[in-house]
Amino acid sequence: MPDLNPTKSDLLKVFAALLKMYGPLHWWPADSAYEVAIGAILTQNTAWRNAEKALANLRGAGIWSIQDLHATEQKDLSILIRPSGYFNIKARKLKEFARVVVRDYQGNFEMLLKLPKQELRAALINIWGIGEETADDIVLYAAKKPSFVVDTYTRRIVKRLGWSVDGNSYGDYKHFFESRLPADTKLFNEYHALLDRHGSTTCRPQPLCTHCTLLSLCFTGKRNILQTEGSG
DNA sequence: TACCAGGTGACTG
DNA sequence: CAGTCACATGGT
Numbered sequence: 220m221p222d223l224n225p226t227k228s229d230l231l232k233v234f235a236a237l238l239k240m241y242g243p244l245h246w247w248p249a250d251s252a253y254e255v256a257i258g259a260i261l262t263q264n265t266a267w268r269n270a271e272k273a274l275a276n277l278r279g280a281g282i283w284s285i286q287d288l289h290a291t292e293q294k295d296l297s298i299l300i301r302p303s304g305y306f307n308i309k310a311r312k313l314k315e316f317a318r319v320v321v322r323d324y325q326g327n328f329e330m331l332l333k334l335p336k337q338e339l340r341a342a343l344i345n346i347w348g349i350g351e352e353t354a355d356d357i358v359l360y361a362a363k364k365p366s367f368v369v370d371t372y373t374r375r376i377v378k379r380l381g382w383s384v385d386g387n388s389y390g391d392y393k394h395f396f397e398s399r400l401p402a403d404t405k406l407f408n409e410y411h412a413l414l415d416r417h418g419s420t421t422c423r424p425q426p427l428c429t430h431c432t433l434l435s436l437c438f439t440g441k442r443n444i445l446q447t448e449g450s451g
Numbered sequence: 452t453a454c455c456a457g458g459t460g461a462c463t464g
Numbered sequence: 465c466a467g468t469c470a471c472a473t474g475g476t
Binding site for chain 1: 454455456457458459460
């Protein structure tokens with residue numbers, strides 16, 4: 220791989236190309252900040268459509284609010300959220316989330332969201348079952364504070380573009396974007412949504428480079444096309 | 452049919 | 465600190 224050190228301008232070129240291709244996408248697909256949080260937990264390493272089924276099951280059972288989650292047995296929650304996968308683990312995560320919001324914020328999720336960005340992020344990560352990505356999902360899409368979200372797609376696309384990130388941790392990728400882009404909620408919101416769409420439709424594990432809108436900007440894409448054409 | 456999907460925590464060397 | 469594993473359903 221090359222060792223490209225892209226500038227803000229390069230990142231914005233990719234953003235513009237993706238926006239022209241797919242956007243605007245208006246993430247997060249949820250009716251409320253609270254639903255963003257519950258959905259973020261349920262979609263961990265899981266297709267969104269499966270998380271949606273779990274959300275619908277909770278709603279259909281009338282088990283929705285923090286108080287509802289707090290009052291429901293973990294094993295009963297696990298039955299309802301079964302379609303989201305990892306249902307035993309995720310039921311425990313929902314219980315932990317509800318327990319902390321009840322304990323520290325009087326069961327008022329909005330109160331938690333009002334914390335300053337870094338305090339909010341730290342408070343979320345401190346909850347068992349909420350890691351860096353889920354915390355950033357909630358900070359960005361529920362609290363609407365500029366915190367760049369890194370996921371599987373983000374890492375894959377960055378690597379294929381040939382962009383050189385200093386390190387391989389979640390924080391290294393996050394810093395890569397945040398150090399080059401203005402801390403703008405709308406920009407971070409749309410950028411992550413677009414990377415997600417691109418990763419799921421085009422920059423897949425087996426990439427569809429021939430009709431990729433980022434081809435001219437992508438080391439891997441150009442290399443793949445050359446190999447396909449047999450020009451070495 | 453394997454593989455993959457909007458991760459996280461526990462455990463190990 | 466980096467690598468490995470369990471956790472699990474549903475779509476292609």
